[in-house]
Every structure is written in structure tokens, then in C-alpha cells.
Amino acid sequence: MRLARSFSAALHSMWDYKGRTFLALIGMLVSSLLLAFLLALLHNFQTSIEGQVQGFGLRQIVAMPGRVLNRKIGQFDLSTLLSITTLNSTLTYQDAVNVKKRVPGVVAAVPQTEIVASAHYGQKSTEILYTGTTPAFDKVFRLTLAEGRWLDQTDLQSMAQSIVLGAQTKQALFGKADAVGKTVVIKGVPFRVVGVLAPKELIGFNFDERAYTEYPMVIDTTNVRHASMIFFTVSNHAQVDAVSGQIDAVISSDHHGTKDYMLVKADEALHIVNILMKLVTAVTVGIAGVSFLVSGIGIMNVMLLVVNERTREIGLRKAVGAKSYQVLLQFLAEALIISLAGSGIGLGASYGLIKLLGYYFAAISTQMPGYVVEYSLLFSILTGLVFGLAPALKAVRIQPVDALRYE
Amino acid sequence: MIALKSVTKHIADGRRKIPILDDVSLFIDKGEFVSVIGPSGSGKSTLLNILGLLDKPATGNYIFAGESVLGLSSGRLAAFRNQRIGFVFQMFMLLPRMNVLENVELPLLYSSLSRRERRQRCKEALDQVGMLEKTRQRAIHLSGGEKQRVAIARALVNNPELILADEPTGNLDDDAKHAILHIFSQLRRQGRTIVMVTHDVESARIADRCLRIQSGRISGYDFEANPTASVASAASAASAASAASAASAASAMLQNAAAPTDREEARP
Numbered sequence: 001m002r003l004a005r006s007f008s009a010a011l012h013s014m015w016d017y018k019g020r021t022f023l024a025l026i027g028m029l030v031s032s033l034l035l036a037f038l039l040a041l042l043h044n045f046q047t048s049i050e051g052q053v054q055g056f057g058l059r060q061i062v063a064m065p066g067r068v069l070n071r072k073i074g075q076f077d078l079s080t081l082l083s084i085t086t087l088n089s090t091l092t093y094q095d096a097v098n099v100k101k102r103v104p105g106v107v108a109a110v111p112q113t114e115i116v117a118s119a120h121y122g123q124k125s126t127e128i129l130y131t132g133t134t135p136a137f138d139k140v141f142r143l144t145l146a147e148g149r150w151l152d153q154t155d156l157q158s159m160a161q162s163i164v165l166g167a168q169t170k171q172a173l174f175g176k177a178d179a180v181g182k183t184v185v186i187k188g189v190p191f192r193v194v195g196v197l198a199p200k201e202l203i204g205f206n207f208d209e210r211a212y213t214e215y216p217m218v219i220d221t222t223n224v225r226h227a228s229m230i231f232f233t234v235s236n237h238a239q240v241d242a243v244s245g246q247i248d249a250v251i252s253s254d255h256h257g258t259k260d261y262m263l264v265k266a267d268e269a270l271h272i273v274n275i276l277m278k279l280v281t282a283v284t285v286g287i288a289g290v291s292f293l294v295s296g297i298g299i300m301n302v303m304l305l306v307v308n309e310r311t312r313e314i315g316l317r318k319a320v321g322a323k324s325y326q327v328l329l330q331f332l333a334e335a336l337i338i339s340l341a342g343s344g345i346g347l348g349a350s351y352g353l354i355k356l357l358g359y360y361f362a363a364i365s366t367q368m369p370g371y372v373v374e375y376s377l378l379f380s381i382l383t384g385l386v387f388g389l390a391p392a393l394k395a396v397r398i399q400p401v402d403a404l405r406y407e
Numbered sequence: 408m409i410a411l412k413s414v415t416k417h418i419a420d421g422r423r424k425i426p427i428l429d430d431v432s433l434f435i436d437k438g439e440f441v442s443v444i445g446p447s448g449s450g451k452s453t454l455l456n457i458l459g460l461l462d463k464p465a466t467g468n469y470i471f472a473g474e475s476v477l478g479l480s481s482g483r484l485a486a487f488r489n490q491r492i493g494f495v496f497q498m499f500m501l502l503p504r505m506n507v508l509e510n511v512e513l514p515l516l517y518s519s520l521s522r523r524e525r526r527q528r529c530k531e532a533l534d535q536v537g538m539l540e541k542t543r544q545r546a547i548h549l550s551g552g553e554k555q556r557v558a559i560a561r562a563l564v565n566n567p568e569l570i571l572a573d574e575p576t577g578n579l580d581d582d583a584k585h586a587i588l589h590i591f592s593q594l595r596r597q598g599r600t601i602v603m604v605t606h607d608v609e610s611a612r613i614a615d616r617c618l619r620i621q622s623g624r625i626s627g628y629d630f631e632a633n634p635t636a637s638v639a640s641a642a643s644a645a646s647a648a649s650a651a652s653a654a655s656a657a658s659a660m661l662q663n664a665a666a667p668t669d670r671e672e673a674r675p
């Protein structure tokens with residue numbers, strides 16, 4: 001009851017100093033917006049990546065060309081990044097076949113190789129990633145087809161020159177028309193379209209701008225000799241570590257002991273993502289902390305000014321019976337209201353921004369997790385209380401006789 | 408009701424002590440209306456602030472309704488001011504952006520009364536000073552006389568045992584002054600204990616008795632009679648509710664004040 005009166009007195013006087021209250025509120029708004037938006041963004045980024053890694057499957061192990069990855073992180077530059085191509089790879093189709101044959105825990109071993117090429121249909125042509133793989137590829141990535149079927153064992157064995165188009169490729173060559181049964185020419189070779197993929201988004205991968213055919217076909221028609229990656233599916237999640245060791249042993253002996261490749265497990269990737277996210281989150285909270293500090297000082301200055309101007313009112317309130325704690329509460333309440341209102345608006349705005357971002361980047365989720373709201377409110381409450389204390393104490397120290405003296 | 412014994416107060420100016428109140432003793436009965444008259448700077452406000460528990464003397468003693476109050480904690484003093492004293496401050500001291508009702512309600516915000524009880528008390532107090540029609544008006548838009556009436560209502564709203572008024576007619580024109588004086592004589596007739604500080608002789612004369620203060624010392628009684636007795640009936644006959652009738656009643660009263668009556672007779 002008394003507390004409610006403190007808040008009502010605070011609201012009343014804030015209304016009298018709208019302009020300044022608003023300025024103090026803006027600082028808090030920006031701080032909260034910054035904190036909530038960045039935290040929510042990180043959260044959504046992380047859950048999106050995690051979701052995709054998990055969607056890709058925790059039973060997956062990927063073999064990648066290793067020269068780059070054997071370097072230390074600090075040594076990365078653009079040229080080393082560009083060297084992650086099939087041209088630098090030493091992985092082969094035979095590696096995949098050998099692993100499948102010799103490691104019983106592996107249920108699928110799917111190589112992939114690719115090169116940029118033009119695809120032609122009638123007068124139309126488009127740049128694509130001309131990709132070779134094997135029939136199990138669609139299971140690994142859980143691909144869905146918009147039309148037709150995926151490559152099968154017969155295609156592979158008879159080198160049937162069948163091709164499956166990514167959604168973007170099909171759109172570029174055929175528009176809305178059916179593609180299945182038509183003939184597309186790549187590297188001078190005619191391919192019969194047997195299927196078209198539905199659009200698919202997975203961070204770090206590209207499915208839509210490709211055309212998939214039998215792996216040996218790509219080797220025969222281009223100067224590419226190696227696989228860019230090999231995807232292994234392990235029968236049981238619990239066995240991933242053990243199986244990874246066995247895969248390593250097989251490839252290593254095939255490569256005569258040269259460690260020119262690297263095996264990446266899905267949960268390892270998740271672990272790295274987690275560590276990175278923790279780091280970035282800590283930095284974000286630090287930056288937002290400084291911002292809260294600045295806006296807290298803003299609130300303090302505005303309120304010191306207001307207390308100064310309202311010396312008479314405070315003296316009068318004390319003269320007619322306001323106790324020290326009631327004066328203290330009134331001004332703490334005022335600081336708290338400013339910071340909570342600013343924080344509330346900031347939270348609303350960051351929610352709007354996150355939704356807006358999700359509208360433009362469909363692969364990123366648009367949640368506003370509870371802990372982000374709690375953090376922002378906690379930060380603003382603490383800021384309000386800490387920086388409201390000095391002005392409130394100043395108000396408490398005002399003596400009625402001094403304030404009411406008529407000059 | 409009130410006893411002030413050998414009270415002194417001084418301010419420090421560098422190393423020198425400048426006395427403001429010098430050995431002031433004072434007894435006021437319950438239901439008595441006392442005025443204190445003295446020139447500007449004589450220590451009137453300081454005396455009233457001590458009586459109102461806003462200020463503490465350097466030495467001396469203060470008994471309020473049998474209780475020695477100088478040793479009370481600041482919280483107890485605040486409660487004392489809130490429940491037992493009504494103060495009409497020098498220069499109105501209203502909150503300009505608040506309306507009349509909110510200004511009068513201010514002391515009650517620090518009481519335990521419910522919203523409804525608070526509103527009821529405000530209405531009663533505003534009725535007593537004839538300001539019931541302007542409750543929603545902002546204080547800043549009121550005339551000087553109206554401001555003072557609101558300030559008096561605020562002092563009455565907690566139904567105090569003691570009313571203290573610091574130059575309540577000081578900044579008013581004659582009509583407004585007479586209206587305010589009329590209100591004070593009405594309060595006196597209700598049997599309230601009042602101490603009014605003024606430097607205006609005409610104002611001082613409506614009290615039961617008047618103390619003269621000079622350079623921080625009580626220098627004697629100016630008079631000890633109650634001139635209001637003879638006009639009490641005339642004033643009530645006028646049944647002054649509006650400012651105009653209140654003012655005319657007050658001036659009628661002051662014309663009659665030339666013939667002082669015996670104080671004992673004036674007591675009902």
C-alpha cells in the first residue's frame with residue numbers, strides 16, 4: 001500500500017519532468033535493445049546451427065581434405081581458405097569403398113566431388129556445381145524431391161548419364177516447366193533429368209545450385225580426380241568415436257600413413273560452436289554492461305538535477321510527515337520506473353528486430369528466449385537501483401527548514 | 408498544552424555565534440489562539456519551526472501535551488508532525504503543478520488512511536476554507552488568497568491538535584487578508600490551538616493574546632484580550648461561504664475590534 005504510494009508519487013513527478021525522464025529512458029532503451037538483440041541473435045544462430053547439425057545427424061562423420069585443417073587457427077587467411085577445394089584433396093572414391101568394406105559400423109560411405117561448370121538446356125544455360133556422388137547421398141542429407149526420383153544403383157553401374165537438378169538449377173533452365181525426361185548438356189555430355197530437388201537450406205552447404213550425377217561420370221568428364229568430402233553414416237550414435245578410429249586407420253593405410261585429411265564428427269562440430277558462442281556471448285554481455293553503465297550514469301545525472309530542482313517539494317513532504325525511507329523509496333521507485341520502462345521498450349524493439357531478421361534470413365530461427373528477457377530486466381533493475389541510490393540519498397538528506405526557508 | 412522553556416538557538420558565522428532565539432519561554436493553553444508579532448528577522452519563523460518540530464533548539468526544553476519531544480527520533484518526529492501538527496508555511500508552499508485536492512491530500516499520503524477516507528478529509532478541510540468548488544484547479548492558477556486558503560486546508564486536513572501559521576496574511580491584498588483572518592477566527596471558535604506569526608498589527612489583534620518578539624527575545628505581551636468575541640455572532644450571521652461575504656464579515660469584525668472585551672467573557 002505504502003509502496004504503491006511511493007510509485008504513484010514517482011510517476012506523478014516523472015510526468016512533470018517528461019523531457020528529462022525521456023532522455024534518461026532512451027539510454028536504458030538502447031542498452032536493453034543492444035543486450036537483448038545480440039543475445040537473442042546469438043541464441044538463434046546457435047540453435048539454428050545445432051538444429052542443422054542434428055538434422056544432418058549425430059551419426060555422421062565427415063572426411064575433409066586435411067592440409068588446411070592441420071594448421072593452427074591463427075594461420076588462416078584467404079588463400080588457405082581458397083585451397084579447400086577438390087584440387088587439394090587426396091581423398092578418393094576408393095577410400096569410401098574401402099571404409100565401407102572394412103569397417104562394419106559404417107552403414108553408408110558417400111563421396112562427393114564437384115567443379116563449377118555450365119549446364120545447357122536449349123538456348124538457356126546457367127553456372128552450376130557439377131557434382132558427383134553415389135545413391136546413398138540423399139539418405140545422408142534427408143533430401144526431398146520436388147519431381148522424379150534420386151539417382152539409383154542402376155544409374156551408377158551402367159553410367160546411365162542420369163542427373164538430378166537442384167531447385168535453383170531447375171528454375172534457371174526450365175522455369176516453371178517440367179524438367180524430368182528432358183536432356184541437359186554439361187561438359188558436352190547429354191544428361192537425362194531424372195529428378196528435381198526441393199529447395200533446402202543448411203548453413204555451410206549448398207544444394208540448390210547443383211546438378212548431381214554418378215561420381216565416376218564427373219571424374220571421366222573433368223580433370224577432377226579427388227573427392228572434396230566423404231560422408232560416413234555410423235550405425236549407432238554410441239559407436240561414433242570407435243568407428244571414427246577405425247575409419248582413420250583404413251584411410252591412413254590407403255594413404256601410406258600420410259595425414260592429409262581430417263575426420264570431423266557432428267558432435268565435435270557442435271562442441272566447437274558451443275565454445276565459440278560462449279566466447280561471443282561473454283563479449284556481448286561485456287559490451288552491453290558498459291552501455292548499461294553509461295545509461296545508469298545518465299539516469300543518475302538526470303535525477304540529481306531533478307532532486308535539486310525539487311528541493312522545496314521534498315522539504316515540504318518531509319515537513320508534513322514523510323519519513324526518510326518514504327522519500328528514499330519515492331526516488332528509487334522513480335529510477336526503477338525509468339530503467340524498467342526503457343528496458344521494456346528496448347526488449348519490445350529487439351523482439352521486433354529478431355522477427356524482422358528471420359523474415360529476411362529464413363535459415364535463422366526467431367525466438368526470444370526467456371533468459372534474454374530475464375538478463376535485460378535484471379541488468380536494468382540493478383542499474384536503476386545502483387544509480388538511483390545517490391539521488392535518493394541526496395533527497396533524504398534535505399532538511400525541511402532549509403528547503404522551506406523563504407528567501 | 409505547549410511549554411517552551413529557556414530555548415536558545417544560534418547560527419555559526421565563521422567562529423562567531425549569532426543568536427537567533429535567546430532564552431525564550433512560552434506557555435500556550437489548549438484552545439488558545441496566540442499571535443506572535445515582531446519585525447522581519449526577529450526570529451519568528453525560527454520559533455515557529457521549533458514549535459512545529461521542524462527545527463531543534465540548541466538548549467532548552469519543549470513539552471508538547473505532556474511529552475518531552477526534543478529527544479524523539481526523526482521518524483517519531485515525522486509521525487508527530489504528520490498526525491498532531493498543522494503548519495501553514497510562509498509563502499503558501501503549494502506544489503504548483505498539482506491540483507488543489509492533491510495539495511491538500513499531501514500530509515495524508517503519509518498516514519494510514521484509505522483513499523476514500525483521505526478524499527473525505529480533504530473535502531471537509533476544503534469546505535472549511537470555502538474552496539470546495541475548485542478542487543481540480545491547479546495550484547499555480549489560483550490567486551494569492553485562494554492559495555493561502557488551500558494552504559490552510561492542508562494544515563487542517565490531519566485534524567491537528569496544534570495549528571502553526573507563519574505570516575498567513577503577509578503577501579495578500581486587504582480583501583484576501585480579511586478573508587484569511589476570518590477563517591482563523593472561525594478556527595479559534597472551534598476551540599483549536601493556534602499560534603500565528605505576523606508582522607502585521609491588524610492580523611495580530613484577532614488572537615486571544617499577542618506576544619511581541621524582538622531580536623530573538625520575547626519582549627512582552629502586546630495585549631491580552633479577545634476582540635473577536637463581540638463580532639462572533641455577526642460573523643456567523645453573515646454565514647460566510649463565498650470569498651466576498653467572508654471578506655466583508657472580516658472587515659465588519661475588524662471595525663468592531665476597536666472595543667476590546669474581557670478575555671474571560673469571550674470564552675464559551
Ligand SMILES: Nc1ncnc2c1ncn2[C@@H]1O[C@H](COP(=O)(O)OP(=O)(O)O)[C@@H](O)[C@H]1O
Pocket residue numbers: 418427445446447448449450451452453454
Ligand atoms: N539557516 C540560517 N542561516 C543564516 N541565517 C539564518 C538562518 N536561519 C535564520 N537565520 C537568521 O536568523 C534571523 C531570524 O530569522 P527568522 O526566524 O526567519 O526571522 P523572521 O521569520 O522573524 O523574519 C534572521 O536574521 C535570519 O537571517
Ligand SMILES: [Mg+2]
Pocket residue numbers: 451452453497573
Ligand atoms: Mg519569517
